[in-house]
Amino acid sequence: MxxxxxxxxxxxxxxxxxxxxxxxxxxxxxxxxxxxxxxxxxxxxxxxxxxxxxxxxxxxxxxxxxxxxxxxxxxxxxxxxxxxxxxxxxxxxxxxxxxxxxxxxxxxxxxxxxxxxxxxxxxxxxxxxxxxxxxxxxxxxxxxxxxxxxxxxxxxxxxxxxxxxxxxxxxxxxxxxxxxxxxxxxxxxxxxxxxxxxxxxxxxxxxxxxxxxxxxxxxxxxxxxxxxxxxxxxxxSRPLVTRVGTGYDVHAFGPGDHVWLGGVKIDHDRGVVAHSDGDVALHALTDALLGALAEGDIGTHFPPSDPQWRGAASWRFLAFAAERVRARGGRIDHLDLTIICEAPKVGPHRDAIRAAIAAATGVTPGKVAIKATTSEQMGFTGRREGLAALATATIRLPEED
Missing domain, CATH: 3.90.550.10 (Spore Coat Polysaccharide Biosynthesis Protein SpsA; Chain A)
Incomplete structure (x- = not known):
């Protein structure tokens, strides 16, 4: 499990x-x-x-x-x-x-x-x-x-x-x-x-x-x-306007026996090469939220040059971005995530990933969508050299003057 x-x-x-x-x-x-x-x-x-x-x-x-x-x-x-x-x-x-x-x-x-x-x-x-x-x-x-x-x-x-x-x-x-x-x-x-x-x-x-x-x-x-x-x-009572942000992340496989995907530790015959725990799903979602806020990207707030983030759990990055939405009086309406890899299989872990993302962002699991696909054996993911994730965040923020 x-x-x-x-x-x-x-x-x-x-x-x-x-x-x-x-x-x-x-x-x-x-x-x-x-x-x-x-x-x-x-x-x-x-x-x-x-x-x-x-x-x-x-x-x-x-x-x-x-x-x-x-x-x-x-x-x-x-x-x-x-x-x-x-x-x-x-x-x-x-x-x-x-x-x-x-x-x-x-x-x-x-x-x-x-x-x-x-x-x-x-x-x-x-x-x-x-x-x-x-x-x-x-x-x-x-x-x-x-x-x-x-x-x-x-x-x-x-x-x-x-x-x-x-x-x-x-x-x-x-x-x-x-x-x-x-x-x-x-x-x-x-x-x-x-x-x-x-x-x-x-x-x-x-x-x-x-x-x-x-x-x-x-x-x-x-x-x-x-x-x-x-x-x-x-x-x-200020009017809320809808804003949409997107995020993308990729990590190469390396030595190891597991990967982190969406806050869930999944057994695998490879690990990933990364400064933090290498969770491409949460990194993409973090960038999507920061993009909707127009507040830079994950590297702006958590630079890989800072040793305190070495091996850090990526849910901390996502929770930070979600908290920034709330701090500006906003609400998260929906989080949509696509994971691209030949392996590991995402389907058996879909519900656990939704629950972990919901907990990190303070929303209900019904506001989190998880999809997975392969690249039909084409490109670096098709050659099983790594994995990638695409994310879209839909939020509402108070209308600015």
Missing amino acids: PAIAQATPSVAALIVAAGRGLRAGSGEPKQYRRLGGRPVLAQALAPFLAELAIARIAVVIGEGDEERYAQAVEGLDAARLTHPVIGGATRQISVRLGLQALSRDGFEGTVLVHDAARPFVSAALIRDALAALAGEDVAAIPALAVTDTIKRLDDSGRIAETPPRDRLVSVQTPQAFRLAPLLAAHEAAAGQGLHGFTDDAALMEWAGHPVTTFAGDPANIKLTHPQDFRERDRMD
Whole structure:
């Protein structure tokens, strides 16, 4: 059976979606409201589903929200979504219940804790969170420098202190932790009746663990007040225009026992000669998306002269391009791919390739078409010297002035 690339059993994501969102105004809880035609929760989940290094994703929901949750995740690639966890009366309780559920399932690695009310989290920020715990640290959080002067008030409402601004940061999610110490800190706080922690980093500080920071993302805003929704609705109301991009890639065969095609590892009597993992399908799709965006090509963003991309998994390139579409307020409508080779046979792996591409781009498999053909024994592919791929990406972007 072909293996989809890069899922790491030691990485999980915990999405907290149990709140009622009272400050956001009347109506449904904010995580189930729609922005740009999609539920907020679905938008928050998509970048985590696109990050194939994450092996499982658990969502903590409010009691009685099972039907809302099912509707919100309909159409998403649910293979790595666990059964939803029912949360508690506070965020702190909900996170603890989610961590306990992961632990009961035998998970004991790194967990990314993220608020569903932050639906604009980027693939880059998720990767930065994972990279921040690559060493010995047990906790790392995204932080932004504070640009406003901050005042601390006394009990009467008068200014008590003006902290130095250069030592202040605001923090975001996803926050990255080793599960065991985070769960132990949650259980210790609950055992002492302490329930006032506003984020998990504060709880880890209380437990005596050092917390490191990495750069946050100003676009990673939290939907809190009614005006947050009105502003996003205004942005999403701009007319969308269709744009089409094409991509092409080719790699020669070389020594090896497998090839990567569309994010799937396929046994073969040859490998490919390439700087990265040589996935012609994902390279072509990446260029197609970048072409539709008019943002250069794969070599512009991931030059082969840069040693960090040596042997890199190509789904990272595709996820980056898909995230660029979303960052510009756009949507991916369809991805069409043709693979050209005499061997290996693509047909037996078609569904796995569609699933891998859908996960990397945050779309449903129904928006991914895979075709394969030979070149009738003509040319370099016909002589079995290599393989090639052609791709077309259809997207919609907000109309520009």
